[in-house]
Amino acid sequence: MSVDGDEIKVKHGPDHPLSVGWTRSQIMTLFEEPGKPLTLESGGILRNVETEYETYGHLNDSASNVILVCHALTGDAHAAGWDLNPVGPLREFRKNKPGWWDSMIGPGKAIDTRRFFVVCVNVLGSCYGSTGPGSINPETGRPFGLAFPVVTVGDWARAQMELLTRLGVQRIYSVVGGSMGGQIGLELALAYPDRVASVIILSAGHRVTSQGLAFNAVGRHAILNDPNFLSGDYYGGPPPVAGLAVARMMAQITYLSEESLGYKFGRRLRGKDSPDFTLTGIEFEMESYLNHQAASFVRRYDANSYLYMTRAMDYYEAAEKWGGGDLTKTAERLKARTMVVSFSSDWLFPPELCRELVSAMCRAGRPVSYLNIPSRYGHDAFLVETEAVRRLITVFLKD
Amino acid sequence: MSVDGDEIKVKHGPDHPLSVGWTRSQIMTLFEEPGKPLTLESGGILRNVETEYETYGHLNDSASNVILVCHALTGDAHAAGWDLNPVGPLREFRKNKPGWWDSMIGPGKAIDTRRFFVVCVNVLGSCYGSTGPGSINPETGRPFGLAFPVVTVGDWARAQMELLTRLGVQRIYSVVGGSMGGQIGLELALAYPDRVASVIILSAGHRVTSQGLAFNAVGRHAILNDPNFLSGDYYGGPPPVAGLAVARMMAQITYLSEESLGYKFGRRLRGKDSPDFTLTGIEFEMESYLNHQAASFVRRYDANSYLYMTRAMDYYEAAEKWGGGDLTKTAERLKARTMVVSFSSDWLFPPELCRELVSAMCRAGRPVSYLNIPSRYGHDAFLVETEAVRRLITVFLKD
Numbered sequence: 001m002s003v004d005g006d007e008i009k010v011k012h013g014p015d016h017p018l019s020v021g022w023t024r025s026q027i028m029t030l031f032e033e034p035g036k037p038l039t040l041e042s043g044g045i046l047r048n049v050e051t052e053y054e055t056y057g058h059l060n061d062s063a064s065n066v067i068l069v070c071h072a073l074t075g076d077a078h079a080a081g082w083d084l085n086p087v088g089p090l091r092e093f094r095k096n097k098p099g100w101w102d103s104m105i106g107p108g109k110a111i112d113t114r115r116f117f118v119v120c121v122n123v124l125g126s127c128y129g130s131t132g133p134g135s136i137n138p139e140t141g142r143p144f145g146l147a148f149p150v151v152t153v154g155d156w157a158r159a160q161m162e163l164l165t166r167l168g169v170q171r172i173y174s175v176v177g178g179s180m181g182g183q184i185g186l187e188l189a190l191a192y193p194d195r196v197a198s199v200i201i202l203s204a205g206h207r208v209t210s211q212g213l214a215f216n217a218v219g220r221h222a223i224l225n226d227p228n229f230l231s232g233d234y235y236g237g238p239p240p241v242a243g244l245a246v247a248r249m250m251a252q253i254t255y256l257s258e259e260s261l262g263y264k265f266g267r268r269l270r271g272k273d274s275p276d277f278t279l280t281g282i283e284f285e286m287e288s289y290l291n292h293q294a295a296s297f298v299r300r301y302d303a304n305s306y307l308y309m310t311r312a313m314d315y316y317e318a319a320e321k322w323g324g325g326d327l328t329k330t331a332e333r334l335k336a337r338t339m340v341v342s343f344s345s346d347w348l349f350p351p352e353l354c355r356e357l358v359s360a361m362c363r364a365g366r367p368v369s370y371l372n373i374p375s376r377y378g379h380d381a382f383l384v385e386t387e388a389v390r391r392l393i394t395v396f397l398k399d
Numbered sequence: 400m401s402v403d404g405d406e407i408k409v410k411h412g413p414d415h416p417l418s419v420g421w422t423r424s425q426i427m428t429l430f431e432e433p434g435k436p437l438t439l440e441s442g443g444i445l446r447n448v449e450t451e452y453e454t455y456g457h458l459n460d461s462a463s464n465v466i467l468v469c470h471a472l473t474g475d476a477h478a479a480g481w482d483l484n485p486v487g488p489l490r491e492f493r494k495n496k497p498g499w500w501d502s503m504i505g506p507g508k509a510i511d512t513r514r515f516f517v518v519c520v521n522v523l524g525s526c527y528g529s530t531g532p533g534s535i536n537p538e539t540g541r542p543f544g545l546a547f548p549v550v551t552v553g554d555w556a557r558a559q560m561e562l563l564t565r566l567g568v569q570r571i572y573s574v575v576g577g578s579m580g581g582q583i584g585l586e587l588a589l590a591y592p593d594r595v596a597s598v599i600i601l602s603a604g605h606r607v608t609s610q611g612l613a614f615n616a617v618g619r620h621a622i623l624n625d626p627n628f629l630s631g632d633y634y635g636g637p638p639p640v641a642g643l644a645v646a647r648m649m650a651q652i653t654y655l656s657e658e659s660l661g662y663k664f665g666r667r668l669r670g671k672d673s674p675d676f677t678l679t680g681i682e683f684e685m686e687s688y689l690n691h692q693a694a695s696f697v698r699r700y701d702a703n704s705y706l707y708m709t710r711a712m713d714y715y716e717a718a719e720k721w722g723g724g725d726l727t728k729t730a731e732r733l734k735a736r737t738m739v740v741s742f743s744s745d746w747l748f749p750p751e752l753c754r755e756l757v758s759a760m761c762r763a764g765r766p767v768s769y770l771n772i773p774s775r776y777g778h779d780a781f782l783v784e785t786e787a788v789r790r791l792i793t794v795f796l797k798d
Contacts, residue, residue, distance in 0.1 A: 041676075149676075207666065209661075210661040211652060211657050213685050214685050214689060215649075217683070218648040218689060221648060225644070226641075242624040242625075245620070245624070246620060246624070246645055249620060250649055253610060261610060262608075267609075267612065277440075277714075279619070279623075279706045279707065280545065280623060283713075283714075284612060284713070286609065286612050286613050286616060290617060290620070291620070308678065314682075317666060350657075
């Protein structure tokens with residue numbers, strides 16, 4: 001069956017031959033053995049770490065056909081197919097849409113589930129199934145809140161590798177991730193050079209930019225200063241949705257480009273020909289869009305998790321961690337065949353930043369392909385430029 | 400006396416020969432005649448509009464040596480010299496610093512007060528002296544709050560021209576403004592083509608960008624959703640400082656560039672060699688800077704005014720207003736000799752936007768000079784690149 005881009009862009013149901021079909025997430029409890037807890041980079045300790053994951057396709061006998069897909073900031077383990085039993089705040093959200101990377105994963109798609117066993121793991125600290133600040137703290141019987149220890153990209157890599165080990169996987173054929181997921185992919189390749197054969201890093205780099213760091217700080221500030229935040233101990237009461245909404249609206253701007261914002265909304269007024277001259281009401285489509293994005297987000301995402309996720313992204317600096325600040329020395333650790341993809345209008349993980357990483361890999365003599373795809377979609381491009389990404393992944397995984 | 404850039408950058412006191420010395424703002428009540436109120440573009444009506452302004456230098460006999468300086472978003476009429484009697488929240492702020500453009504205005508400086516009569520007017524709706532949402536509403540005897548009518552860039556231009564008329568000025572030698580002040584300068588040249596001989600537009604354009612529109616919307620959202628906001632009726636109680644702080648922090652990021660943020664702060668930790676792994680405390684210098692900026696800002700600026708200022712910037716679209724959407728047709732109105740200056744790393748009013756305006760002026764056959772100054776300082780460059788701006792203004796005003 002030939003799969004062209006247009007066909008893939010069409011959202012198809014679980015019965016479509018290109019779909020992985022109905023999916024059901026699984027939970028694995030890690031670090032449950034007495035005396036073998038997860039000691040985090042922050043010094044915190046976690047035991048009985050519940051880790052939500054989904055798999056698509058079949059593990060072959062040699063366990064050599066594994067593709068690990070890493071999700072982005074507010075993503076989850078439901079990467080493809082249709083959730084058979086969406087629960088809680090996800091019920092509404094997943095009703096009419098397949099997994100977040102359904103365009104890429106399925107029988108006959110770029111990440112072909114007829115060939116690969118695909119695993120996607122929800123990160124620690126998330127609110128989408130894995131243990132996080134909203135989980136019950138066994139020491140108190142109440143939700144952790146901010147008593148949950150700070151987690152890092154390194155911790156995520158370790159937990160995901162632990163889960164794969166339990167599944168009988170020693171060596172990953174390829175790790176694929178965009179944005180925060182790309183950070184995890186890079187970290188896996190650095191931390192486990194002998195267990196990661198290849199890695200695809202989309203719209204991500206070895207660190208966040210200064211602007212990224214700054215916007216994340218403001219987003220957290222908005223949450224921390226929401227009067228409903230109550231030092232993170234808001235479970236059971238009204239959550240700090242006002243602060244979380246502002247954080248999301250701001251982040252949403254950073255996911256798009258000036259051009260895509262202009263193309264989508266520009267200065268168009270919302271349902272009128274001339275402004276109402278209101279300060280409190282909606283004038284522009286842009287405002288309506290941002291409000292809508294925020295309203296939808298706060299229904300499905302936990303503010304505490306947002307704090308943990310953004311902090312982890314901010315802390316990550318591969319060169320500091322692995323090369324004493326030297327990115328070339330860091331790249332020398334790598335053994336994975338690597339592909340880095342940036343998008344021209346991405347200003348959250350801009351092409352220049354990706355090229356820093358790629359240049360270091362070149363200096364270190366490591367096998368790396370790099371492509372900068374012309375796109376107007378900004379950071380979102382890695383999810384939107386389906387056709388370009390599909391071709392690149394298909395060719396890379398063919399080798 | 401030769402004035403070089405370095406000398407000007409040194410902050411000098413009121414007794415320095417290059418300083419305009421001690422200053423004292425004045426208030427003029429406009430639109431006070433019965434039956435002649437100010438009818439705003441929003442349809443609102445204001446009477447007895449108090450307008451704060453400062454002047455430096457002396458008006459010549461023919462009233463032909465006037466330079467009108469227009470301030471930016473959160474600016475004021477105190478453009479140069481040392482405030483003799485700072486009041487209210489400005490007392491602390493102005494204690495150790497001269498007016499916001501003291502580097503440019505003074506005897507022997509680029510805007511030479513030995514030659515020019517310089518006027519700077521605080522815009523309507525501000526909290527720095529002119530009538531605004533914090534002023535007493537004569538109909539209720541209490542502060543206007545959101546009962547204050549929406550004001551626009553067009554209204555500001557009209558009020559400033561009215562003030563100059565009262566001062567006996569028929570024709571302005573030059574209007575100079577950066578950012579929002581540049582919008583006012585452009586509007587004055589469009590609305591009063593026969594009364595504006597020349598205009599200098601720094602880091603500004605005929606409209607805000609889509610990103611600018613979006614960030615302003617999020618800033619307002621943060622204020623409007625602060626529980627202390629109380630529909631703008633918070634005077635006498637605690638003001639919505641949390642929302643205003645978030646708006647300011649976010650805006651602050653847009654005033655700088657990725658490069659200047661990286662250069663100033665990058666990923667440097669705040670007073671430590673390794674992170675504390677805290678979600679609620681300060682880890683990075685970046686966070687400390689943003690917090691400090693916000694804390695200082697909320698002490699001196701009124702949240703309601705912030706709503707009015709940003710809305711006015713957002714509404715402004717010179718081509719829609721003057722050319723039925725056609726920027727070339729709009730530029731045909733202009734009679735003023737114009738200089739437009741952009742800065743390479745400014746992404747709030749990026750060079751591309753300035754070039755749209757300049758191209759339209761060229762197509763319309765209007766006299767325009769355009770310079771794009773290489774700078775890493777982002778939008779702030781118009782205040783920071785003192786030496787470059789000084790030279791350009793000096794040459795432009797010499798003609």
